[in-house]
Amino acid sequence: MQARLWRSRGVQSLVGVTALGFASYFLTLASLPAYAVAGGAAESTAGVVTAVFLLTTIAVQSVVPAFVTRYGTGPVFVAGLLALGLPSPFYVLDDGLAWISGLSAVRGAGFAVITVLGAMLAARVAPPERRGESIGLYGLAIALPNMAAVPAGVALVLSGHVAVLSWLAASPVLGLVFLPALLRAAGGREEPAPAGNARAAVRAALAPSLVLFVVTTAGGGFVTFLPIDRPDGRLATAALLLWGLTGALARWRAGVLADRLGTARLLPLSVLVGGVGLAVAGAG
Numbered sequence: 001m002q003a004r005l006w007r008s009r010g011v012q013s014l015v016g017v018t019a020l021g022f023a024s025y026f027l028t029l030a031s032l033p034a035y036a037v038a039g040g041a042a043e044s045t046a047g048v049v050t051a052v053f054l055l056t057t058i059a060v061q062s063v064v065p066a067f068v069t070r071y072g073t074g075p076v077f078v079a080g081l082l083a084l085g086l087p088s089p090f091y092v093l094d095d096g097l098a099w100i101s102g103l104s105a106v107r108g109a110g111f112a113v114i115t116v117l118g119a120m121l122a123a124r125v126a127p128p129e130r131r132g133e134s135i136g137l138y139g140l141a142i143a144l145p146n147m148a149a150v151p152a153g154v155a156l157v158l159s160g161h162v163a164v165l166s167w168l169a170a171s172p173v174l175g176l177v178f179l180p181a182l183l184r185a186a187g188g189r190e191e192p193a194p195a196g197n198a199r200a201a202v203r204a205a206l207a208p209s210l211v212l213f214v215v216t217t218a219g220g221g222f223v224t225f226l227p228i229d230r231p232d233g234r235l236a237t238a239a240l241l242l243w244g245l246t247g248a249l250a251r252w253r254a255g256v257l258a259d260r261l262g263t264a265r266l267l268p269l270s271v272l273v274g275g276v277g278l279a280v281a282g283a284g
Contacts, residue, residue: 010125010185011137014118016178017081018141021114023149024084024107024169030223030240031153031165032091032100038157039095043228050224052101054216056108057115064116073117074183078176080113085172092166110172124186136254147244151237154227158236211271218278 033046067076087103094100118138126134156165223243227236257266 008125008185009181011134013178013182013185014122014125014134014138015141017175017182018114018118018122018138019145020171020175020178021081021084021111021118022142023145023171024088025111026146026149026244027153027165027169027171028088028091028104028107029153029220030150030227030236031157032104033224034154034227035091035095035157035162036097036100037228039097041097045097046228047221047224048097049100049104050220053104053108053111054220056105057112058213060109060112061116064113067113068117073121073186074179076113077117077179077183080110080117081172081175081179083107083110084114085110085170085175088169089166091169092163095162114172121182121186125182139254140248143244143248143250147241147248150223150244151240154240155237158227211267215271215274218274222278222281 029050032049036049037043037046064076084107087106090103091100119135122135122138153165153169156162156168223240226239229236254266254270
């Protein structure tokens with residue numbers, strides 16, 4: 001059954017756009033702080049780069065639905081891919097903290113669009129009874145770049161190949177190739193939200209948004225400071241590869257488990273396991 005869903009043109013396009021978009025994010029997530037430190041920034045300020053990116057992402061995510069309502073899903077998604085990918089080659093021009101943070105702010109806005117619309121379209125490219133499976137494949141498309149790109153980005157910066165990293169991080173622009181097929185596949189299953197439920201939607205989103213914020217902050221801190229704390233590269237690369245591999249397997253199966261068990265049972269257990277894992281990593 002899963003193989004047949006994967007053969008869907010809409011799912012394949014979703015995976016293509018998602019993988020190219022998140023590859024850019026993961027390539028720079030842990031490598032840019034290390035790049036800033038190599039350029040003279042204090043280790044205590046290296047997290048500013050990641051913080052600027054993620055704070056911009058969170059801020060823009062809240063207005064993406066309004067942009068979609070006004071301009072449409074396609075134009076907003078195109079703008080997001082371009083905002084995430086086009087600034088990336090310019091990292092090579094300067095290793096100053098202000099320059100890196102400024103580019104990261106623009107890219108963070110683009111990443112906000114990718115995360116919001118990608119998750120929305122992942123639920124639309126499959127029939128309702130298989131949405132969890134579709135979202136699991138979407139998660140796998142995120143996790144595989146995570147597994148490869150985070151350690152690769154760190155290795156490139158630590159070996160002095162920042163130019164290669166910068167151009168590879170422009171990968172979201174290539175996602176434009178897959179976008180038309182994705183929008184066609186998702187358009188037939190669009191479910192308009194009932195009018196007058198804005199406050200209810202905000203209340204419903206608060207709890208999962210808080211969980212996402214906490215988990216993302218903790219994970220971002222881990223991948224930001226591990227390469228700085230272990231600058232020889234080998235241990236950091238191996239640890240980040242293991243981090244990505246575990247995440248890839250978990251994301252892949254989480255959607256199927258959600259279809260079977262329900263998110264109300266799966267989410268608390270996932271948060272608990274994640275918290276224990278980060279606590280053990282922190283203690284180590």
